[in-house]
Amino acid sequence: MLTKHSQDPIRLIWLFAGSLIINTGISFIWPLTTIYIHNYLHETLTIAGIVLFINSAFTMVGNATGGWLFDRWHPYQTILTGVSIATASTLLLVFFHGWPAYPILLVTLGLGNGMVVTGLNSIATLIKSKNASYVFNVLYFTQNLGLVFGSLMVGFILPYGITYIFLLAFIMFAFFNIVVLFEYRGLNKAHEGKRQKSFNSEDTHKPLQGSTQAIAAILFCVFAAWIAYEQWNSNISSYMLSLHMSVRSYSLLWTLNAILIVTLQPFLTHFDDWLTEHLHGRLYIGFSLFGLAFLVLIGAKHYALFALSMATLTIGEILSFPAVSTFVNDRASDKDKGKYQGIVQSITSAGRAFGPLIGALIIDHSSYLILFIFCSSIVIFSVVCFAFINKINKSKKVDPN
Structure with missing residues (x-):
């Protein structure tokens, strides 16, 4: 007999852990962007603002692309693609963090991270053992907890050199990459089942008028x-x-x-x-x-x-x-x-x-x-x-x- 828990495409612990890991990893980088560009790379604050704007724009592209691919392609491959892009970006940042390598890699990191964040929120719609609202609440909690952990650790690690910051970010994304490889494989089957149901069932959920x-x-x-x-x-x-x-x-x-x-x-x-x-x-x-x-x-x-x-x-x-x-x-x-x-x-x-x-x-x-x-x-x-x-x-x- 199947339980509600067994119907979940992935175990909730790995969904929440994934959110905690990637938000800790990204918080090693984003709080330092303006300071690093202005104080370390000696560019103007205006340039720093432009870099942040472009980064946010590509994060938007990642968000939209991730959501579309989650529905129209395969959820597992979508999240794996996003976290792989982010992992590769942080690895390259370890070795190439001068100008203009840093802003370019920041853009690709935003693209990959945007796909992952949307993917994690989209997984909440496939969970059966808990209400979607509960999952969204906990995801929001783990997101902020990760930002707290990362921001606190940056203050202790930065004095040893910016390279160590990028190395830690890479370790976090690489760890999540491994988690996705082994724990998120059930997403495609659950998503395909949901899509099949939506085509075959007369009772499938349709958007409300308005x-x-x-x-x-x-x-x-x-x-x-x-x-x-x-x-x-x-x-x-x-x-x-x-x-x-x-x-x-x-x-x-x-x-x-x-x-x-x-x-x-x-x-x-x-x-x-x-x-x-x-x-x-x-x-x-x-x-x-x-x-x-x-x-x-x-x-x-x-x-x-x-x-x-x-x-x-x-x-x-x-x-x-x-x-x-x-x-x-x-x-x-x-x-x-x-x-x-x-x-x-x-x-x-x-x-x-x-x-x-x-x-x-x-x-x-x-x-x-x-x-x-x-x-x-x-x-x-x-x-x-x-x-x-x-x-x-x-x-x-x-x-x-």
Whole structure:
């Protein structure tokens, strides 16, 4: 007799471990990009920004390609291709990390990593032993835990030389490559079975009427939220320094962010069933907290207000980001679930790419005050649009949540 667990294409432990491994590996590299290009390779900050933008663009390509190949080709070969590209890129970085080798390999790394991240989220749609929302929540937790591990280790290893950073990243991706080779082989069979069922069964899940509009609306929320979020990675640090706060004080805010995610995410996962039943409310509250976090920064001069803003932002992040994947998964047809998970990741990458640029343009032509008002306004506006679409769908009785 088959159990639900035996129906899973891979063991959940290896899905979550894979997410932890690759996010630890990538976090050895991305936090150092601006510092390395500017301080080690002696290029301008503008050049560093362009490199980051191109990297995000190719990550978007990887996200979209990974989702499409997951649905239309073979999931196993898709993830294996992505992690192989990333592994080869980090290996080459060990030996070639000058200019222009570094930015070129950073681009190929983004392409491969984008395919893998989308692949892991797409696997969640094939899991039978747990609700997809539970899997998305844990994937989000392992993603952030990996970023915490990697970022902490970089501080200890960097003094010994940048080569060791790239070597560790290569070891992590190579290890995941081995995991995929031996533990992810069941993906193709499970995916093929699902596709066959979608062709033969009259009861196969089809997208709800109005799903396209609802998905577009939630993706607008994601894009707006990431444009706002990226200000913390770029422009807010400069703002804090202008107020005579230290770099250490700024970095401690990210420590607060990590602590809140690692401690609160498992708590939310425990109430996954209830939160799934109230998915719309979870998204409304989460994204609204994003917008409110930037209102706190208006006129902020004391460190406590920056900490309050970061805490508010993080709670909004925990509530909203994992729930987006669940919302989209529930509304995508069986044959397109991977594609839509790729679109979610692509929109995330787009927000990361455009966020610093938009923020810099606003600051250059106005002020930080206008930036904070803009970030709050665009996120709240996106939530209103999302709520409006949902109200229309509800009035037509096409949306069960």
